[in-house]
Amino acid sequence: MFRKKENSHRSFKELGPIIAFLSLAAFTAVLNPRFLTPFNLQTLGRQIAIFGILAIGETFVIMAGGGAIDLSPGSMIALTGVMAAWLMTHGVPVSVSALLILAFSIGVGVWHGFFVTRLEVPAFIVTLGTLTIARGMSAVITRGWPIIGLPSSFLKLDQGSIIGIPIPVWILVLLGLIMDFFLRKTIFGKHLRAVGGNETAARFSGVNVNRVRMITFMISGFMAGIAGLIVAARLSQGQPGVGSMYELYAIASAVIGGTSLTGGEGSVLGSIVGASIISLLWNALVMLNVSTYWHNVVIGMVIVVAVTLDVLRKRIRG
Amino acid sequence: MFRKKENSHRSFKELGPIIAFLSLAAFTAVLNPRFLTPFNLQTLGRQIAIFGILAIGETFVIMAGGGAIDLSPGSMIALTGVMAAWLMTHGVPVSVSALLILAFSIGVGVWHGFFVTRLEVPAFIVTLGTLTIARGMSAVITRGWPIIGLPSSFLKLDQGSIIGIPIPVWILVLLGLIMDFFLRKTIFGKHLRAVGGNETAARFSGVNVNRVRMITFMISGFMAGIAGLIVAARLSQGQPGVGSMYELYAIASAVIGGTSLTGGEGSVLGSIVGASIISLLWNALVMLNVSTYWHNVVIGMVIVVAVTLDVLRKRIRG
Amino acid sequence: GKSVHPYWSQVEQGVKTAGKALGVETRFFVPPKEDINAQLQMLESFIAQGFSGIAIAPSDPSAVIPTIKKALEMGIPVITLDTDSPKSGRYVYIGTDNYSAGYMAGTIMKKLLNGKGKVVIGTGSLTAMNSLQRIQGFKDAIKGTNIKILDILNDEEDGARALSLAESALNAHPDLDAFFGVYAYDGPAQALAVKNAGKVGKIKIVCFDTTPDILQYVKKGIINATLGQRPYMMGYLSVTVLYLMNKIGVTNTLMMLPKVGNDYVIDTGVDVVTPDNLDEYLKMMEKLGIPIKF
């Protein structure tokens, strides 16, 4: 009996964003039926994958509370993409390069975690530092030039598809399932909620608060690395200018999906839906032939309206 | 006696950032004595003024706690600048335009406050909305082209100076004094710190929490408006593309200056010092002939190091 | 310079090479992203440092006027490259302005489409002057033809978004005939989108800059033409002119330069690279000492 209650409670939380996503999609499809062509849905899927992966990482960081956010993913996409391209064009095999990149991005997460847990520097500052440093390093490595000539086996990471669904979407689904499992079904997930809810009490209950926080940053770093590889494969090159502002959209995705910025609350599914809404907007505005000058205006409004409606809906239901 | 206690406590808090600022300045001046030319110091002062004004606004918003930050100031600089230029080039007198712009930017603050207090939408979301919308609106108004031909009386706002000190610096000093007074000496200041420290307690004590929050957003909006006018005067035009990322640096300035991202703590002087450090970096890196590609890397590192040292210093002193 | 971009690193190469050849100390700076305020800040720091000559590519022609005037008052010769600011009193302008380059892109497009078709433009900024001028030139060139601009897409200097937008545009407009790419990564993004959609040959692409990936697509015939503004030349000539101004004086230098009306302008010209003349172009670049490999 208790169980049922909880479940109904859960599916409920993401209902608002899901409705928002579906109505936006339906609206676009009605006005421009070409929205539903497989090619366009694949385009959309690829975009959702990138934001979705980042948003999952942010969800973990934000859930640990204490005002933690990770500002680095956008720049990290550029840096890891550039580094991967550099490695691959310097003869390092694709799989080795990918592993090195993922190890590096987890390492950056450890760096963030170290500053936040051991030195008690606010996450905002240390990740803002990485935002700036990673952006700078990409420029240093490339002098602004794209690194091209990536092996075609690597490009499959974005451009390949299985039963018509692009590989990035599969990656998102896989990571989503794993991370959702971590968040809801493991001790780590419960500890994360506890730390986000009341750090002191969590500590008094024997939760290793520092380790929990450290892991959230490692996850976020890892996710940025994955997204960086996908983007590099997508562009067939390492591009130093890519990904700016992605972190803000990733955080917004998480919040649209129900993650509380004060910690303790959040869901993987919600964040993916949030990311889908933002990605859909990018696509739909072109589909609907909205003048480019108005794109930003519409995106800003939809974000605010989506969250507002969701807040109001939850409030009305008590 | 009590007063003395409070004061000694106060001067202490900002000591770290002040030392950081002075050592950076000394370091630069030694390596390149031209750093100290009046012309360069004026340049530096103008830059500090812009970031400093924004950082003060952020300080108020952040101090109210609940994870509130204002992401809009950067875009608002562009939008208010464009609007001011439009008004002035359409025959509205300078002073009237300026007042309209300030009223408008306070209005945007009210909009933020309304969503945050009445609808309980996270500040991150509603101000991210404004970031995007304002950026979009500037493009809509101007179709991207700068609006030029501003009256020369307006340009004095940036380009004029009194006893060798640029007017923006005077504005910063004036606003800084007023805001410092508000923060430390008035009922509002006490209420703000109480809301940031323990919102429930403040509410139970009869503090009008919503009004306090509303005012913080109004102050931040007002500050962005002032900065927008100064930047427009500085560029002699309404530039729709200006100011991107300024909000992040303004928030970083506040944090470097000792503002706690979880609320309740912060100081106007600290934020100005924080803004000075970031502005100084921009200047010093050119003065020290650091390759342009490395600028971001150095800026990121200095921000992290400055805050880390300050945290450690405070921890060692207990 | 204006921002970290392959274009500006070519300018830098020109500046460095000329500096070495002439034995003068040169410095090259760009803000990480287009930001006129940051550029002014930098310009002022340079003035404060007392350089003996400044060449600048203003992010905005009018915003820099007061600062350039200040520099001139202080006896520092100032010239502009890439983007001009004629009212600032700068001595010379070196470059091909973006408007003419955009105009030329439009002319090429007109030819490619035989004066009839639908075009989507991709750019990284709706506010940066170079983007605005290139687009304006393009629009003016196709005026009076049956070429219609369906949409301008702003990717905010993000290559991944440029790709998504190009793909979305292909989906939204099945009858699209051509893309025009304004920033260096726009052309490749459009080429990739066209390739993925299997529409190579059906959709023409005209774009800017000569980064290796663009040339690669030119070679494959996916990009039909790209415009190079010869940034290397601009950098090289700027240093040379400033060097002369210091050596033999401003007036004497100006006397040797081409006069356009009352003004001095060195037109560095535009390279139009197409699949047909690609080899020629590569050879020429190699001769200049900046080989492009891909």
Next chain:
Amino acid sequence: MKTVLRARKILKRFPGVVAVNGVDFEVYEGEILSLVGENGAGKSTLIKILTGVLQPDSGEIEVMGEKVSFKSPLDAFSKGISVIHQELSLAENLTVVENVFLASEVTRGRRTLFSRVSMEEMNSRTKELLSTIKARFEPDTLVSKLTTAEKQMVEICKALSKKPKVIFMDEPTSALTISEVKALFEVIRDLKRRGISIVFVSHRIEEILEISDRIIVMRDGKRVATMNRKDATVDYLIKAMVGREVEFFPRVDTNPGEVILEVRNLKWRDRVKGVSFELRRGEVLGFAGLVGAGRTETMHLIFGIEEPEEGEIFIKGKKVEIRSPRDAIKLNIGLIPEDRKLQGLILTMSVKDNIVMPSLRHISNFGWILNERAEEKLAEEYVNLLKIKTPFIHQISENLSGGNQQKIVLAKWLSTNSDILIFDEPTKGIDVATKAEIHKMIRELASSGKGVIMISSELPEILNLSDRVVVMWEGRITAILDNSNRQLTQEEIMYHASGQSKKVMV
């Protein structure tokens, strides 16, 4: 007698409960009225309604015969109604003065939001207020630096500063020791003499009988009895509250076993100055002392919250290093912390999640995958055992009454099966009947061979339960007293607790 405050038919529902069910309530001028009832009876909710924090679903309120409707606490203050809430509500980042005058700051001229506050005036007034209640800290101390009892005094000052007609005090004594309670009662009587009415909530029967003029009893959201002090007896009161007789646990014989925990010369800052003692299996070791005696800090050192600067800890004869609560838990130590809101509970999580938190590793599959059924089983077991009043185990713990929250904290640690259990003020805010149950449980834990340490500021509790009593004063142990035959007296403990003797007796 004049009626200062009158409420009629107050009704307040929460999802799953009717917290206050049609209650009539009246306060007469200059009286001390006690409001009593079991945990979750609706006392705090009623108080919140009468002081403008919550709005009732129905019912009306009159102050001095005039009908009022409180939209916010400010409305209530302006009608002369002050309150000290059950959960301390101070802004810890502000100073004492700033808290006392929060939202009623003194200004010299006209009072607007941007008027300059007059710190001198506020400081001197706070000093006066502090001295009337015999508090010894300075007005400009940061509240975060104060002990719980001192914070309680700040709350009282804050209530007094409003010059009220009625002060509601929701369990003001639950965090105080005897001498502080005495001081508080002096203050209350003094207020009464000045014509101020006090509404007093407590779960300590002896306090109620000592201080009240009149007593109102609530049960399940209803007012079930009213009596004058002279008509009240302990049994009658308890019966009215609980609705049945309460059995107090019988004396149990103890037979302490081997030493399970030994502490030698622990030192930490200037709070703990060389503490040594032993704990045996099967005994309850009571810790007594005044506020700030260092008892809590000592236990924090044992539990790994802070690391001792000097000293050693032995468990079952083996020297151990305890760096974090995790280490302590691995060594089978449990600590029921003093501050339930800050240290005990994650208020945003459900009753179930809180209860299972320290046991997760044992009831999860493979040690890391959650086992929802096992969690529910465990939680339900303890909800029933401790009679935690909650509509369902997935209720957010924030929505429970104070006493029921305390029970969750107890459940959390009772369910871990630790060898060494440290209770820091375990029955704070818990009603009489449940308190008796908990006392029984603590004794049973000891009988089953565990070692139990119990810090308590309630001397009767210490005297009834402990086999030995450690008395601390200013970071030192001043006495370790034998109580195996329950012969110790309050006087004896108080003598050592005030630091008058440094001699250690065993």
